Amino acid sequence: MLQIGVIGAGRIGQVHIRGICSGVPHAHIRGIAAPHITETVEALANNAGAEVLTQDFRALLRDPKIDAVLICSPTDTHADISVEALAAGKHVFCEKPVDLGLVKIQTVIDAVEASGLKYQVGFNRRFDHNFQALRRTVADGRIGQVHMVKICSRDSEPPTARFIPSSGGLFLDMSVHDLDMARYLSGSEVDEVYAAGSVLVDEAIGRAGDVDTAAILLKLRSGALALIDNSRQAVYGYDQRAEVFGSLGCVSIGNDAPSTAVLSTAAGITAEKPLWFFLERYLPAFQEEVRQFIDAIENDYPVPVGIQDAREATLLAMACARSAREGRPVSMAEFR
Amino acid sequence: MLQIGVIGAGRIGQVHIRGICSGVPHAHIRGIAAPHITETVEALANNAGAEVLTQDFRALLRDPKIDAVLICSPTDTHADISVEALAAGKHVFCEKPVDLGLVKIQTVIDAVEASGLKYQVGFNRRFDHNFQALRRTVADGRIGQVHMVKICSRDSEPPTARFIPSSGGLFLDMSVHDLDMARYLSGSEVDEVYAAGSVLVDEAIGRAGDVDTAAILLKLRSGALALIDNSRQAVYGYDQRAEVFGSLGCVSIGNDAPSTAVLSTAAGITAEKPLWFFLERYLPAFQEEVRQFIDAIENDYPVPVGIQDAREATLLAMACARSAREGRPVSMAEFR
Amino acid sequence: MLQIGVIGAGRIGQVHIRGICSGVPHAHIRGIAAPHITETVEALANNAGAEVLTQDFRALLRDPKIDAVLICSPTDTHADISVEALAAGKHVFCEKPVDLGLVKIQTVIDAVEASGLKYQVGFNRRFDHNFQALRRTVADGRIGQVHMVKICSRDSEPPTARFIPSSGGLFLDMSVHDLDMARYLSGSEVDEVYAAGSVLVDEAIGRAGDVDTAAILLKLRSGALALIDNSRQAVYGYDQRAEVFGSLGCVSIGNDAPSTAVLSTAAGITAEKPLWFFLERYLPAFQEEVRQFIDAIENDYPVPVGIQDAREATLLAMACARSAREGRPVSMAEFR
Amino acid sequence: MLQIGVIGAGRIGQVHIRGICSGVPHAHIRGIAAPHITETVEALANNAGAEVLTQDFRALLRDPKIDAVLICSPTDTHADISVEALAAGKHVFCEKPVDLGLVKIQTVIDAVEASGLKYQVGFNRRFDHNFQALRRTVADGRIGQVHMVKICSRDSEPPTARFIPSSGGLFLDMSVHDLDMARYLSGSEVDEVYAAGSVLVDEAIGRAGDVDTAAILLKLRSGALALIDNSRQAVYGYDQRAEVFGSLGCVSIGNDAPSTAVLSTAAGITAEKPLWFFLERYLPAFQEEVRQFIDAIENDYPVPVGIQDAREATLLAMACARSAREGRPVSMAEFR
Secondary structure (H helix, E strand, O other): OEEEEEEOOOHHHHHHHHHHHHHOOOEEEEEEEOOOOOHHHHHHHHHHOOOEEEOOHHHHHHOOOOOEEEEOOOHHHHHHHHHHHHHOOOEEEEEOOOOOOHHHHHHHHHHHHHHOOOEEEEOHHHHOHHHHHHHHHHHOOOOOOEEEEEEEEEOOOOOOHHHHHHHOOHHHHHHHHHHHHHHHHHOOOEEEEEEEEEOOOOHHHHHOOOOOEEEEEEEEOOOOEEEEEEEOOOOOOOEEEEEEEEOOEEEEEOOOOOOOOEEEEOOEEEEOOOOOOHHHHOHHHHHHHHHHHHHHHHHOOOOOOOHHHHHHHHHHHHHHHHHHHHOOOEEHHHHO | OEEEEEEOOOHHHHHHHHHHHHHOOOEEEEEEEOOOOOHHHHHHHHHHOOOEEEOOHHHHHHOOOOOEEEEOOOHHHHHHHHHHHHHOOOEEEEEOOOOOOHHHHHHHHHHHHHHOOOEEEEOHHHHOHHHHHHHHHHHOOOOOOEEEEEEEEEOOOOOOHHHHHHHOOHHHHHHHHHHHHHHHHHOOOEEEEEEEEEOOOOHHHHHOOOOOEEEEEEEEOOOOEEEEEEEOOOOOOOEEEEEEEEOOEEEEEOOOOOOOOEEEEOOEEEEOOOOOOHHHHOHHHHHHHHHHHHHHHHHOOOOOOOHHHHHHHHHHHHHHHHHHHHOOOEEHHHHO | OEEEEEEOOOHHHHHHHHHHHHHOOOEEEEEEEOOOOOHHHHHHHHHHOOOEEEOOHHHHHHOOOOOEEEEOOOHHHHHHHHHHHHHOOOEEEEEOOOOOOHHHHHHHHHHHHHHOOOEEEEOHHHHOHHHHHHHHHHHOOOOOOEEEEEEEEEOOOOOOHHHHHHHOOHHHHHHHHHHHHHHHHHOOOEEEEEEEEEOOOOHHHHHOOOOOEEEEEEEEOOOOEEEEEEEOOOOOOOEEEEEEEEOOEEEEEOOOOOOOOEEEEOOEEEEOOOOOOHHHHOHHHHHHHHHHHHHHHHHOOOOOOOHHHHHHHHHHHHHHHHHHHHOOOEEHHHHO | OEEEEEEOOOHHHHHHHHHHHHHOOOEEEEEEEOOOOOHHHHHHHHHHOOOEEEOOHHHHHHOOOOOEEEEOOOHHHHHHHHHHHHHOOOEEEEEOOOOOOHHHHHHHHHHHHHHOOOEEEEOHHHHOHHHHHHHHHHHOOOOOOEEEEEEEEEOOOOOOHHHHHHHOOHHHHHHHHHHHHHHHHHOOOEEEEEEEEEOOOOHHHHHOOOOOEEEEEEEEOOOOEEEEEEEOOOOOOOEEEEEEEEOOEEEEEOOOOOOOOEEEEOOEEEEOOOOOOHHHHOHHHHHHHHHHHHHHHHHOOOOOOOHHHHHHHHHHHHHHHHHHHHOOOEEHHHHO
16 A cells, blocks of 8 residues: 655645545555645545645655655645655656746756656646547557547636746646647657737737637658647637547547536537536546556656656647747757 | 445445545445454545454444435345434435345335435436436426437347346336436326337246336326337447437437547548446446435435335336237326 | 439328439439319429329339339228239338238238339338438447337327327337337347327227227347337427437437527527428428338348338237237237 | 539539539539530439539630639640630639639739629638538637637548649648638738648658648637648548637537437447548538528628638638748738
């Protein structure tokens, strides 16, 4: 039984605590650290049978019984806590993004390499049942050689303009997931990006210096091409689809809906909208990624998505931002 | 926090224990009773923080801290344990069927009425996200007055012929769910049934005196009609669909699949098969029914599906069996 | 080149004239007979290059150059004209129903047998691309041995109550198509029918002595079962679906829609309604049935659907009406 | 009744002759010109009641009874015959492309402007039921302001490498349809294109100097973005889909299939592949475009797609070719 410490018990921390309780074998939540210990957190700790409940995350790092920590604290603390946790000899699962800047990501890379410990990054979408089915189909060769990857990723609701400055912008905040997915689905690195952005959803986002609508064209090292489209708003619900074309066919995935109900009336044939909230859509994925993290520790497997993947996705997002800003294709060689 | 005792920790008992841990608020599993305490059961008890783990279910009935019990023991013990549990002052959630015979069902009805306690029956399918969406659409009047209900219910794999004698036969074992669903979806009682059965899947089932394929036509009190079709085998997966037609349109539900992936090749356009195993398909429903049971206790609401529903579904199943046997429509008046 | 005479140039006659012009090889429309020669009919005749345009259908029967006639006149003339046409040595394609009564059908049967000519009945639905795909899949053994046939057939709009008396009633007017389809899809005769009807759409239909909603359960000679549901009104459009289950799987067909467009908005995910009008839905089928009729003549093949099929479907519809009226299963032996 | 001359009676000419016969009102085919008068052409002429059948297309241009001609001859004759026909006072429907070069297109533009006659170009896809439903939904404002257009266009089978040199290359041969569609669907002109091509299907295509796989990103004048993906080969069938996203939602269209049949077996849930051949998929569109051409003449409406549309699509295709060749975004200002 691996002993787990969870650092941060906000929305995503609670998702992980519940997920581990209900279905991650060989993992026990020994400790939870949260700056404010609310009633909800206390109930969760009780339910989980957690022995330690503390406001000081370092108490978990010092606890010799704890094997691994999940870092679910605010983004700007991810890198520093990662380094501390690795120094304390803990395996680390860190929510994404590890950091918005390359310098801090590099300190984590160095710390991971020095430690020999497992370090997994929370690119949850790789563990979604739909994206896994897509990847598996491609990896099994069922569509032959990959020719093109298409990813559609649209948020149900735009963030407030106030959030924009700290977000890193659409490419680093949203597209980064899709850029990671393009690498994951194709099994190829990216050589060049061309990105275009527009402000069509909310002018305040434009005034904050960002775009809310984007299209990206990637040239992959394999010769394949990839297309990504993003929007900060999809009024019909969180829209996360993808399609991969190859020499033997194509495979596509659609959205999950609350039910399969279809209503036929004089007004038309109407199905349910996609799940609205990303936590709802990806709930099982949050459990699955931790399950595989535990597996990787127990069996000394490589983690399914590591710090280099995080760095690569960040570089690609930065290249997209530069491409959109300068109106030209950007070679990844500029970043290497 | 309601204190729960779980009686029986086999397949379905384990489903309920996990479900309560991960997402039923205001419920704590205080005790688990199982004739054989396996390692799995012990681990579940630990994870759940259960204070009591016993081989004697009466230990749970005697425990004054326990408010309610879930009866997950073998079918032929359901009615007796129900009566004992009610006598001990516990609210009861009982897996279906309460019993295959009317006499024992009546003893439970009497015990429930005498006790004033909550008694819910595990017609899990009513709590499935698809069937709930269907019922909600009908109940909201979105298809107007109900004209027809159609239910398709086909098991992925047939039982062994040895199981048949104790099953009560196809109508009491399988159709009973669909007969309950016809009442639930239409909001109407049934006046008359006509049923036909065939042996087309496995001759051994026929030699055991049962059928493996059935079609049922119901006349509802409201004037609406209902059609049910059953099979013991659907090689493409567990097939559970329904459709309700009304004056303003129709609403239908399909199956759930492991993913939305669709593969297009020279061989065709292929989607995933429905979930194969009923526990997989109805997993969230098992949690939802307990959540509503807890709600009913906490807020003194009526239980969403009670002992009279169980009796009515049983009567309908018996009428179907009689109809198929005698080759004639059977009025429910014969049973009342 | 076969020379064709078309008797009756109303709605369905015009459909056949256009269909032959645009895509039935080896067939030329030589003559058209219509009681009132409208401008539309004249234009059609011109376009088709028809040499004869007459108010007297017997002029076509006397024309030695005409090989075959299509009878598209009012229902109550079908049988008499059929007999005359056969006597005149013409192959006959007759719109359905041949007649609502068994006596006249028998006179046609006798005439066909005496003549040695081809006689095809316009069960157009057998030639629909969807129903043909369904039948082909079953006939090719891709679902194994047939276990169950389910047919859903709902008109977009109810007839006026005034039409009811001459229609023969719902079972002879509507269900007859589905009863023919049950035979066609299963490849089996029917041994027994049980039918139930309700008046839920329009009370005036009830006052006219008919039902507007029906459910039918068939026991097939093969041991398989069949379920049919009918309604005189489907506000979302003409609803014509079917499904066949067998030992190796199932195959189903849905409706055709004007386009594949799907609109996703805050209100839901909405597809187009099924084609509203039966002539629109079955337009290519009307052409295909004539194409196969011409083939049968040219190559001396058996016609794909003959007078015995018409008789059998009529018997089944009569049995359904009797079953619904008397509230009991009706064995087809009562009619043979 | 408008009198039509058809110039060229190959594959596409025959499609138009049949289409006019079976369903274009107010149009009569008076003459057909074909270099080789085959039996098929003769039968078609007979069926159509055509008065003139000639090897010399100028005989049709000289015929004073002919109001309009359809130019269905080889591509490299389109522009010259167009100019001659206009000079002869005939309205012209010309199959696409009018020409692969701008110079000849300009001579046609000049001739059209000088003549005051109708000149329609055969961008058939605009008349497809699916694309029309898509455009109508956008034009009706049902998805609000357009944010993004996505077009997927993949041929079922690649051309032989020998065809490549005369084709103008993938962008002028295939993408030109999609570039026209991007303008049609968005209702906006294009300001800038960025295109990438790869050779992934057939190396011989690469050796012939072309690509077989392409991705295109368009910046529209409205601020919206568009993405197009093309392939010379889709082994699962001719793949023609599109999706438009806007402020109020999105609308998408899929492929047409031979039937709605879905087969469920142990191997999966399999639907039919899209129609394989473009003439099959777009058959009704070929009829609809001529119907609208006749309407435009009769009522003196503007033609639905004119010579300027042809020029614009050609310019966009040329810009794509330049972008892919030079690896940079190409502003349409370079071409104006």
